[in-house]
Amino acid sequence: MTRVHSFSISLDGFGTGEGQSADAHFGHAGERLHQWMFATRWWQPGGSDGVDNLFVQQHDPGIGAEIMGAGKFGHPGWHEDPQWKGAWGPNPPFHTPVVVLTHHTRPPIEMEGGTTFHFVDASPAEALEAARKAADGKDVRIGGGATVIREFLAARLIDHMHVVVVPIVLGRGKRLWDGLEGLEDDYRIEAVSSPSGVTHLTFARTGR
Template sequence: MAVRVDFNLSLDGFATTTDQTPEQPMGADWMRLVGAYIATRTMRERVFKDTSGEGTTGVDDRYARAYFDNIGAEIMGAGMFGLHSFPDDPNWKGWWGDEPPFRVPVFVLTHRKRPSIEMAGGTTFHFLDATPAEALRQAVAVAGGKDVRVGGGASTVRDFLKAGLVDRLHVAIVPILLGRGIRLWDDLRGFELGYTAESETAESGTIHLTFRR
């Protein structure tokens, strides 16, 4: 069992953008940040139900396959689920479609109590008001010995990194400068101590950097 993070970042360290709207829930910059990743065959199949077999099959796709491999539960912040955009809609089921790509129990961190939502394809959203360590304990309990991913957004991931709870951090760094958004790396001085770092560059120009302990 490992606690894993996989995250897309701009070169200047921004992971989410500040210009979210209902039409562009992740912000206009989002597509530039994840473009190479969602162009992979694996992401097209898994996230967009594209069974044409098209999509890139290089280094980015290898990481996309690893993304879904051996995950038993997921944890995400309220913003990644979409609660910040629709805080008062009890029927809101998140940005992730009727059949979300997670296919495991997903724990959404929020201070508001909500009933769990069972979606098609194996995903169930649970809503938790808990510290990172407590949330992780509950996720591990249902992960069946598999890994737990902390999915995002940036503030949630940073909280888990700062708490020392993450075993493997993979960042896909896109060589663009966004100049605004939420920084992943704030207040993480010395994080690298106790980890090994490995990196490689994909055909798309994305730099894949992985910290492992």
């Protein structure tokens, strides 16, 4: 199974804002797409333990590897910094092999806690093949950003997707839905709104 979890977008479909930098990982969106997550018990003691918390907890169990885009691994230009190891500190929250899709490959980086970054310049299908091997029988999470998820959807490589629609209008950035006309034909889609204001969408691939 390939899975997407807790991928947050604005009402107008942007998964990240414009102007990404070392200080603004999501550009002008700031942290606004993820406040719902920070308010859960999964994130902090005393947080909410309703539907948002249930969904956010699905992120890790059963996952054996992640695939992420270059834009998630670092701000534009990270490949010019030989010391760049991602924005997550010495012990990143993945704890599995992570395949980073990039045109600027480098040797793998082994971090604390079980995360190893592998840098590959490959198509979605090729990257998935590599990630599946690394996942050792477990599922592969497609970690984003928007461009990567869109490419994997277009290649019909995603089995389960959880998208969170946050009630803000970003106006600019990277869109999730472009070029995916008719996506609903491949999935059973459910929507559930939360008291926090967000709406959780789940896409379960149907037989094809």
